[in-house]
Amino acid sequence: MDLKDLYRDVILDHNKNPRNFGKLEPCDTSADGHNPLCGDRLTLTLRLEGDTVSDVRFEGKGCAISTASASLMTEAIKGLDERAITALSDVVHRTLTSSTEAAVPEGLGKLAALSGVREYPARVKCASLCWHTLAAALAHRGGSAAVSTE
Amino acid sequence: MSLTEQPLPVYDVERVRRDFPILATTVRGKRLAFLDTAASSQRPAPVIEAIVHYERHLHANVHRGVYELSQKATDAFEAARERVRGFLNARSTREVIFTRGTTESINLVAQSWGRSLRPGDEILISWMEHHANIVPWQMACERSGAVLRVIPIDRRGELDLAAFHRLLSPKTRLVAITQISNSLGTVVPIDEIITAARRNGSLVLVDGAQAVAHQRVDVQALDCDFYAFSSHKLYGPTGMGVLWARESVLAGMPPWQGGGDMIRTVSFEKTTYNELPYRFEAGTPNISGAVGLAAAIDYLESLGIDRVHAHEQALLRYATDALRAIPGLQIIGEAANKAGVISFTLEQVHPHDLGTILDTEGVAVRAGHHCAMPVMDFFGVPATARASFGCYTNREDVDQLIGALHRALEVFG
Structure with missing residues (x-):
C-alpha cells in the first residue's frame, strides 16, 4: 500500500486550498457535524432553490481526509437536487466501505480520489462526516441540526 | 559517587x-516500531507462558471446590495477590483488591467510599487527569451534591502547586491525582501532594496506571490511601488490575457489587459479607489474569x-x-x-x-x-x-x- 493511494494530489490540494470554505449568511439550512473520537468539527450552510442546492459552504477543523472530503463534496453537490444528492451519497458510502478488491464505482468524478480511504477503516469516518452532516442539513431544512459520528 | x-x-x-x-x-x-506502550504494553514470553500453563494445568474456580485442582487454582490466585503485595510493599494482602483495571479500581472507590460524600464536600482532581479519574468523580458528585475542584496546570504541563495548596480546604474529602500524566508525560510531585492532603485530613487516591511499570512504587512510603493500576500497562494481560487501599479506610467502606465470593452467609432476611479483600470481589475473578500479572511483576523485577x-x-x-x-x-x-x-x-x-x-x-x-x-x-x-x-x-x-x-x-x- 502506497501512501500516495490515500493522500492523492487532489486530496492534498483540497486540504491545502479548501473550496467553498466559509459561511453562507443568510442560508436556508445548516448543520454541525462532529466526530468526537478525533475532534473533527464541520459546519455546513446551504442555499436551496426548491429542491436544488444552489450554493453551499463549509467551515471547520479536521484532518486532511475530512477537509478534502468536505471540499470535494461542496463542489460535487452544487446544482444537484435532493434525489441526485442521495444517490451520490450512496455511491460515496459504498466506495468508502467496499472491499479493497472491488472496483471503484462509476460516476464519482473527482470524488473517486477518496477511494484510497477504504484501505484504512479507521479513517472512513473522517471522509464520511461531511456527508452525514449534509444529510442532517437537508432533513432539517429551515432550521439547524447537529450530527455526530458516534 | x-x-x-x-x-x-x-x-x-x-x-x-x-x-x-x-x-x-x-x-x-x-x-514494527511499537511506540504505544502508554496505551498498552506488549507481553514477554514468560507472561504468555504463565497464562498458558495455568490454563493447561491449573484451572478450576477459586475459593470453592474441595478438590485438588480448585485448591491449586486458589493457591495460584492468592500467590499472585501476595506477589502484588510485595511489589507495592503493602502491609497486608487484605489491602490488595483485584479489579478489571485502573478504571474499575477508581470506580470502586467512587461508588463505595463515594457513598459517604455529603453536599458541599469537595473532591480535588487535576487538569491532566485521564477521563477515568474525572468521570467517576463527576458521577459521585452528581449523586451526592459534592463539588469537583480542578487543580490547574501551566503551559509546560506542570501542576500549579500553589493553586493546589489554595484549593485544599476543610471541605476537601479526597484528592484524586495521577502519578504520571498519560497525555503529557508529566511526573507529578505526589509526595508533596500526599503530605499536604494528609495534614489537611483529606484522603488521597493515586492513579498509578502510567507509573507502576516505570518507577518503583512503595505505598507505605507514599502514605496515600488508594493506589490504582492496570496489569496491561505493566507487561501483563488486559482485563486485570489492582486497587490497593489502606486497610483502615477499606474497613469502613460498604461493598459495591454483590454476588458470589463477596458474602459469608446469604439468606433472604440478611446477608453477611466476607472479610477483606474478598468483600470487594464479587463473582468469579480473572484468575489467569492474576497469574499473568504476577508473572509480569516477576519479569519486570528480573530486569x-x-x-x-x-x-x-x-x-x-x-x-x-x-x-x-x-x-x-x-x-x-x-x-x-x-x-x-x-x-x-x-x-x-x-x-x-x-x-x-x-x-x-x-x-x-x-x-x-x-x-x-x-x-x-x-x-x-x-x-x-x-x-x-x-x-x-x-x-x-x-x-x-x-x-x-x-x-x-x-x-x-
Whole structure:
C-alpha cells in the first residue's frame, strides 16, 4: 500500500486550498457535524432553490481526509437536487466501505480520489462526516441540526 | 559517587526485545516500531507462558471446590495477590483488591467510599487527569451534591502547586491525582501532594496506571490511601488490575457489587459479607489474569525497575532532542520531570493524518485525545500524536519514528 493511494494530489490540494470554505449568511439550512473520537468539527450552510442546492459552504477543523472530503463534496453537490444528492451519497458510502478488491464505482468524478480511504477503516469516518452532516442539513431544512459520528 | 556505589551494568535492550515475540512481527511490510506502550504494553514470553500453563494445568474456580485442582487454582490466585503485595510493599494482602483495571479500581472507590460524600464536600482532581479519574468523580458528585475542584496546570504541563495548596480546604474529602500524566508525560510531585492532603485530613487516591511499570512504587512510603493500576500497562494481560487501599479506610467502606465470593452467609432476611479483600470481589475473578500479572511483576523485577527507568529516561532525552530538530514539530508537555511519553503536533499535518502516515512506515503511535480532552482543550489542539516507551523500546524505534515524520513532511510539504 502506497501512501500516495490515500493522500492523492487532489486530496492534498483540497486540504491545502479548501473550496467553498466559509459561511453562507443568510442560508436556508445548516448543520454541525462532529466526530468526537478525533475532534473533527464541520459546519455546513446551504442555499436551496426548491429542491436544488444552489450554493453551499463549509467551515471547520479536521484532518486532511475530512477537509478534502468536505471540499470535494461542496463542489460535487452544487446544482444537484435532493434525489441526485442521495444517490451520490450512496455511491460515496459504498466506495468508502467496499472491499479493497472491488472496483471503484462509476460516476464519482473527482470524488473517486477518496477511494484510497477504504484501505484504512479507521479513517472512513473522517471522509464520511461531511456527508452525514449534509444529510442532517437537508432533513432539517429551515432550521439547524447537529450530527455526530458516534 | 561513593565507593560503595557500583555503576549499573549495561542494560541490554536487544536481549529484552527477544523476550517479546510480537516485536518480531512486521506491519504493512515494515519493521514494527511499537511506540504505544502508554496505551498498552506488549507481553514477554514468560507472561504468555504463565497464562498458558495455568490454563493447561491449573484451572478450576477459586475459593470453592474441595478438590485438588480448585485448591491449586486458589493457591495460584492468592500467590499472585501476595506477589502484588510485595511489589507495592503493602502491609497486608487484605489491602490488595483485584479489579478489571485502573478504571474499575477508581470506580470502586467512587461508588463505595463515594457513598459517604455529603453536599458541599469537595473532591480535588487535576487538569491532566485521564477521563477515568474525572468521570467517576463527576458521577459521585452528581449523586451526592459534592463539588469537583480542578487543580490547574501551566503551559509546560506542570501542576500549579500553589493553586493546589489554595484549593485544599476543610471541605476537601479526597484528592484524586495521577502519578504520571498519560497525555503529557508529566511526573507529578505526589509526595508533596500526599503530605499536604494528609495534614489537611483529606484522603488521597493515586492513579498509578502510567507509573507502576516505570518507577518503583512503595505505598507505605507514599502514605496515600488508594493506589490504582492496570496489569496491561505493566507487561501483563488486559482485563486485570489492582486497587490497593489502606486497610483502615477499606474497613469502613460498604461493598459495591454483590454476588458470589463477596458474602459469608446469604439468606433472604440478611446477608453477611466476607472479610477483606474478598468483600470487594464479587463473582468469579480473572484468575489467569492474576497469574499473568504476577508473572509480569516477576519479569519486570528480573530486569530491575530502576534500570528500566534509567533506560527509558535516556531514550526520552534522545527522542526529545531528535524530535525538536524536526521543523514545525511542537512537543506538548515539557515538564522538568517527565516519563517516557512524548506528545507532539506537527504544523500542517493533522494528528490523524500523521497517525496514518506513521502506520504505513511501521510506526505505532497513538493519535487522538488520549482520554484527556481537558488537556487537549488547555493546549488548544484537537489531538496530538504520542510516542511512549517501555523496557523494550530502542533507538531504532525512535529513528524509525523520525524517518516517518520526515516522510509525512514530504507528503504534506
